[in-house]
Amino acid sequence: MSAVIDGFAVVLEPTNLLYCLVGVVIGMLIGVLPGLGPAATIAILLPVTFGMEPVTAVIMLAGIFYGAQYGGTITSVLLRLPGEASSVVTVFDGYALARQGRAGAALGIAAIGSFVGGTLSIVALTFVAPIVAGFALDFGPPEYTLLALLGIMLVATISSGGRIRALAAAGVGLLLATVGRDDFTSAERFTLGNLSLADGIDFVPIAMGLFGLGEILYNLEERHRAVQPPAKVTGVWPSRADLRQSSGAIGRGSVIGFVLGILPGGGAVLSSLAAYALEKRRSKHPERFGQGAIEGVAAPETANNAATTSSFIPLLSLGIPANATMAVIFGALLIQGVTPGPQLVTEHPELFWGVVNSMYIGNVLLLIMSIPLLGVFVRILRVRATVLAPITVLITLVGAYTVNNSVFDIGLVIGFGVLGYLMKKAGFDPGPMVLAFVLGSLLETSLRRSLLLFDGDPTGFVTRPISGTLFAMFLAVVLLPLAGTLLRRRRPAPTAGGEVAAHPEADRPTDTAQTQTGSMEPGPTVNESAENRPADSQQMKSGLVAGKPVSQSPSSTGPADAQVGSMAERPGESPSRNPNSETKEPE
Amino acid sequence: MKITLPALGLAGLLLLTGCGGNLDSDGDSGSTAAYPERAVTLLVGQDAGGSTDLIGRALADPASKDLGQPITVQNKPGANGAVAAKELAAAKADGYTVMVFVGSLAYITPLAVPADQAVDINNYEVVTGISQDDFVLIANPQTGFKTVQDIVAAKRPIKFATTGVGTGSQLTQTLLFAQAGVDATAVPFNGGAPALTAVLGGQVDVAAVQLGEAKEQIEAGKAVPIVTFATQRPSYMPDTPTATEAGFQVPVQQSRAIVAPKGTPKEAVDRLRTAFQKGFADQAYKDFNTKRLLTANEVDGTALLQQWNGSLQTYRDLVAQHKIDLTAK
Incomplete structure (x- = not known):
């Protein structure tokens, strides 16, 4: 315990405090800049750390990492450009809130959630890090295979564009993930002989193109209906009602983030997805999600910050970097002559506890900074699109270039920008595509690795305890609602007993939510007419339904449209059709 | 216009790191003609933070002091360095673009990829060997x-x-x-x-x-x-x-070398070699080698080509003798 207290003494040295501040400020800035992620920034800053003490260096680098999670929220909410992959889901409700003039509340709740999630995660890290050592190693390829599968199914649930379209987009994302040299046979796949594609397509240009450029292009076309950004942002602090509404989400988000962050792989991204999906499922009014539900911002932002913090656990307790950023910090430690490993806590207690404890300070700094800086960033919304769009495009392209110093990546951004624009025109949400792309290579390599380990026998997935559990979860999430659907289709009256009876609850929120994401705003807007109600319940009975029968879209122009946050619905995206028609249902 | 704030910050960062610590020009420059009169780019074909990147950065700093010009490290990751090697081959052979070349790209990867994708080290000018892992x-x-x-x-x-x-x-x-x-x-x-x-x-x-x-x-x-x-x-x-x-x-073994495009003037290659040798002698660099458990292999170009070409031949023979196909899983 004295080591913990000594750690605080280390943090409170003026130099360390200063670099903690420097780190979180840089982190916040690069978090706001889409494209330049913490891993790239930390790599760029490595030479600067050569002259520092190891503790100071890592305190600063860690500050960049979790600071970026705070900053990434800002552009998600204000510009609908996720600054970081882990803020992608924040876009759904955060942007909706901003369009309703509640950007302040969204950013405020995100800062509070991030603070709570980060802090709870540090406390847990302090106690758990020494114990957790053996656990992370039990996650081998089979476990990752199932985690990735679960993640992709979550993608389909969180998407607001309709499940079938989401799965279609996710399928394209999976295909894109196969581009590049095969990791197992080094055969070229879809590289067209281009060396720049040998390692596959980078995540950054895809995300920047589909989300960033695609959105800008789409907005250019939509300008005639563009609504002025909120002239005044009132209530930078979330209201008491917001806080009450979000407290549960923040609590659950902290736990999800902490647990998923420990696992090597995309902890922050996965946990933000999982937290969002959980809140949507739990909510009594899931239709609010995508329309500006404050929990939809609180949950993922809490979770990604908690995950960011807990992803230090495998690095500091095992010497295993959990993600790209951790790998770069691993490299920074090596430069300093400190090899992260199981002995780090005992051999370099001042480093271990210094870094851990600096995160308390850093989170407090970020919370304090978030309040004055919020005003600064909110003002971005007042800048006219004609000014902002070119600047954003420029920053996006510069950011895309700096990741790999590659002109080819700039071309990719433009290509995916056009694709993103076309997808939105056709009513497809680019979100699932990007996220499936991220999980795609994990899924493929883990699956193939697992089969090598099992000598080609797939039953291995079921017999290993952790992967078996995950497999059961996967079945529960995916197949049971489907089975319920089929049963109910055979027997129109929902009288099926047993497990099916248990599931109306499970699939209700999702399906209702998907149906309702199409609706403009909670409350009696345009065509939210009585005839849609039966449609909803009909859909619940029929389970998976692709499109939205809610037919208000074309008529809802102007302000109502602007209040719709998520990528879901624009006119034309929700082809109206007979709600009772089952002909287009998936089998 | 507040968005320029982060942009400025970014520009500041880039300046800071691009030139960080490499600007002192009090080395013994000027002894050999005009070269170098501007910064030298050191390509790294691996991700920032990896072993090769760390080696390149550890070496760039002391070598630039001798060179009297900054050596800026630029990561061009992809295909075990083949992307950077291709760029190096296309770069002007004037001594201002060099690369940290990994040995496996020259003597192991050719056994695992189709012939047209294999990189031949003999198409480059080797400045100096660095170290072995x-x-x-x-x-x-x-x-x-x-x-x-x-x-x-x-x-x-x-x-x-x-x-x-x-x-x-x-x-x-x-x-x-x-x-x-x-x-x-x-x-x-x-x-x-x-x-x-x-x-x-x-x-x-x-x-x-x-x-x-x-x-x-x-x-x-x-x-x-x-x-x-x-x-x-x-x-x-x-x-x-x-x-x-x-x-x-x-x-x-894994081996690394500093490599320039074919046709780089001899004076430039020699000048670079002198600079990197000064870098090898730097105490901070030696400590880095010890910490990373690297064995110095600071041989000249001819010796290095001999090592690497020899390795490729040895592995070809061994692979053939044992009927191994590295591309098959």
């Missing part, structure tokens, strides 16, 4: 393996993790198990850390990783060293036999 075969303690004989005696099929296809990690183990007659299946991972994790987690029996990567885990008793693939016992691991001592012919 040794591979060590490690086992999960629960396997009970302590020597290669233990693995053979277990008489069971084993799984081994590699750091990827066409890497030294794959070549060493494939050759070793072919010679030892062990039924072994390769499971490729992306890099040293995940391969190491797979051993620690017991997902595979053994893995070959670079010495520096495994050091901590070996000292902690979580991984058992079986053999190294060095030519002689590395000073860092005096108790672990080499594969040669254990009776197998598997001399495989």
Whole structure:
């Protein structure tokens, strides 16, 4: 315990405090800049750390990492450009809130959630890090295979564009993930002989193109209906009602983030997805999600910050970097002559506890900074699109270039920008595509690795305890609602007993939510007419339904449209059709 | 317009790092003609933070002091450095673009990729060798393996993790198990850390990783060293036999060199070589080598070409002799 207290003494040295501040400020800035992620920034800053003490260096680098999670929220909410992959889901409700003039509340709740999630995660890290050592190693390829599968199914649930379209987009994302040299046979796949594609397509240009450029292009076309950004942002602090509404989400988000962050792989991204999906499922009014539900911002932002913090656990307790950023910090430690490993806590207690404890300070700094800086960033919304769009495009392209110093990546951004624009025109949400792309290579390599380990026998997935559990979860999430659907289709009256009876609850929120994401705003807007109600319940009975029968879209122009946050619905995206028609249902 | 704030911050960062520490021009520059009159770009074909990147950066700093001009490291990751090598080949041969070239790209990758994708080191101008990394075969303690004989005696099929296809990690183990007659299946991972994790987690029996990567885990008793693939016992691991001592012919190392485009003027190559030799003598760089368990291999271009071409021939022969196909899983 004295080591913990000594750690605080280390943090409170003026130099360390200063670099903690420097780190979180840089982190916040690069978090706001889409494209330049913490891993790239930390790599760029490595030479600067050569002259520092190891503790100071890592305190600063860690500050960049979790600071970026705070900053990434800002552009998600204000510009609908996720600054970081882990803020992608924040876009759904955060942007909706901003369009309703509640950007302040969204950013405020995100800062509070991030603070709570980060802090709870540090406390847990302090106690758990020494114990957790053996656990992370039990996650081998089979476990990752199932985690990735679960993640992709979550993608389909969180998407607001309709499940079938989401799965279609996710399928394209999976295909894109196969581009590049095969990791197992080094055969070229879809590289067209281009060396720049040998390692596959980078995540950054895809995300920047589909989300960033695609959105800008789409907005250019939509300008005639563009609504002025909120002239005044009132209530930078979330209201008491917001806080009450979000407290549960923040609590659950902290736990999800902490647990998923420990696992090597995309902890922050996965946990933000999982937290969002959980809140949507739990909510009594899931239709609010995508329309500006404050929990939809609180949950993922809490979770990604908690995950960011807990992803230090495998690095500091095992010497295993959990993600790209951790790998770069691993490299920074090596430069300093400190090899992260199981002995780090005992051999370099001042480093271990210094870094851990600096995160308390850093989170407090970020919370304090978030309040004055919020005003600064909110003002971005007042800048006219004609000014902002070119600047954003420029920053996006510069950011895309700096990741790999590659002109080819700039071309990719433009290509995916056009694709993103076309997808939105056709009513497809680019979100699932990007996220499936991220999980795609994990899924493929883990699956193939697992089969090598099992000598080609797939039953291995079921017999290993952790992967078996995950497999059961996967079945529960995916197949049971489907089975319920089929049963109910055979027997129109929902009288099926047993497990099916248990599931109306499970699939209700999702399906209702998907149906309702199409609706403009909670409350009696345009065509939210009585005839849609039966449609909803009909859909619940029929389970998976692709499109939205809610037919208000074309008529809802102007302000109502602007209040719709998520990528879901624009006119034309929700082809109206007979709600009772089952002909287009998936089998 | 507030968005310019982060943009400015970014520009500041880039300036800071691009020129950081390399600006003192009080070295003994000017002794050889006009070269260099501006900054030299050092391409790195691997991700920032990886071993090759760290080596390049550790060397760039002291060498630039002698050169009197900044040496800016630029990462162009992709295809084990083939992307950067292609760019280097296309760059102007004026001594202002050089690259940290990894040996595996020159003498192992050609065995695993189609001929038209293989990079030939003889199409470049080698400035100087840098250092060598040794591979060590490690086992999960629960396997009970302590020597290669233990693995053979277990008489069971084993799984081994590699750091990827066409890497030294794959070549060493494939050759070793072919010679030892062990039924072994390769499971490729992306890099040293995940391969190491797979051993620690017991997902595979053994893995070959670079010495520096495994050091901590070996000292902690979580991984058992079986053999190294060095030519002689590395000073860092005096108790672990080499594969040669254990009776197998598997001399495989990772090696790195500074390489310029073909046709770079001799004066520039010589001037760069002098600068890098000053860099090698720098105490901070020497300490870096010790910490990373790297063995110096600061030979000139001719000697390096001989080493690497020799390795390629040796591996070609061994692979043919044991009928190994590195591209097949």
